[in-house]
Amino acid sequence: MKIRTRFAPSPTGKMHVGNLRSALYEFLIAKHEGGDFMLRIEDTDQERFVEGATEIIYRTLDKVGLKHDEGPDKDGGYGPYVQSERVGTGIYMKYAKELIDKGEAYYCFCDKERLASLKTEVVEGKEISVYDKHCLSLSSEEIAANLAAGKPYVIRQNNPVEGSTTFHDELYGDITVENAQLDDMILIKSDGYPTYNFANVVDDHTMSITHVVRGNEYLSSSPKYVRLYEAFGWEPPKYVHLPLVTDENHKKLAKRGGSTSFEGLLEQGFVTEAIVNFIALLGWSPEGNRELFTLEELIREFDYHRISKSPAVFDLVKLRWMNGEYIKAMEFERFFEMAEPYLKEALPGERLDLKKIAAMVKTRIEVFPDIAEMVDFFGELPEYDVSMYTHKKMKTDGKSSLEVLKEVLPLFESQEDYSNDGLYQTLLKYVEEKGCKNGYVMWPIRTAVSGKQMTPAGATEIMEVLGKDESLKRIRKGIALLENA
């Protein structure tokens, strides 16, 4: 049988890496076996709906390359399934009534006040209550009268008070819960919309989902869902609960806060492929030691039985490393396209060869914003202190540096070829005559032309980009600085 999975997000905010990872795994599980991946928007909570959140979901999936396989016809293609659109079809109410007929669900007319009076315990600021099945004992006449009077109602699941329910998770194994623990959860809200608990089951079944893949937060309530399948007489799907992705404090990620949202990461200069690669490895590992995978390779490698059971901390530091790997491996043209805005911002109005600078920086950055601080000296020589001319390992200090700079200046003045190669050859010859180490002369020059402790390139490469005039100017300035010291 063909595997069918689905990503079922609720449009209530940003899409964080945990959400994305669920989508990714759901996609990979299906595609690994040539199955179908569906998208279903779970927007039954009208209060929590956030404007634009659905678009974020579409944009993200599109950018990452998680294309869904079917849905209602829309603009010549197919859109995702949208629960709010399905409410109008009466599908949820129809199934809820079927359950009522079977005695597996019942109307409940209790108002907030009565419900509040049920709350007996307060733990850590949260009120704990279990519905007391008060409305289960209503006679059909009372129900009919209430309905006729237009009294607001919800429909609740009628769970048994004795026995236990077991369901099987592909990763966690059999999980059993006493039925007495199962609250009579609400299936249909008083506004007529289904709750997640109900819509989820109805939709997974009607969409013929074979593998329900979702976050671990549903693990303990899954018995309730399984009871619903049993009540309908439906075959339950296979369940694959995913370990949580947490923040550095080991807490579940929130949809607020941009540092772990997909688009937030993009803004921080991360590359889509690196993010995907990284989150694929948060809770799953391949056979062998490989860590770098394209989406296609992930599809090939992804065996969901290798998904881990324990939660994973989202570690931005390792993501940075991986992002650096992607940047290093990236085609130069694409890299330049992505780097250019950052270069232009760091070097406004400069008519420098940005491509050369980009090439220098490519193997040295982890995320694009790293560029700015690395290249700023090209635009303007920063103020620096003479102490920078001292380097213990190079055995340089102010005195030796002054000497080198003075001796080398005329060489550069008469030099016509300001290419990296040409300059380097000149310097090599000078080094040979002087009988010292390269660093002994390179350090002072690089310091003079950059004014920085570290630079993304060596002295001669910098001079090539700076050009003759600017290079000489900076060296003379260095000499003056050292002389006045």
Next chain:
RNA sequence: GGCUGAUUGGUCAAGCGGUUAAGACGCCGCCCUCUCACGGCGGAAACAGGGGUUCGAUUCCCCUAUCAGCUGCCA
């Protein structure tokens, strides 16, 4: 509080009764070098604790601890 789950270095993790307990990030050192980075080499760093089962437990069972999730007319 109740329920469910998880527990290998700081982090991601391999391991599925017998191993010197992989690998990666980060950290430290050395080499390379025109500084830094890249690259190469090396190092420090872990089976939560206690009982069982077994000839033998990181691996299986139980208890404790810790953490997390759920406990909503949220998903």
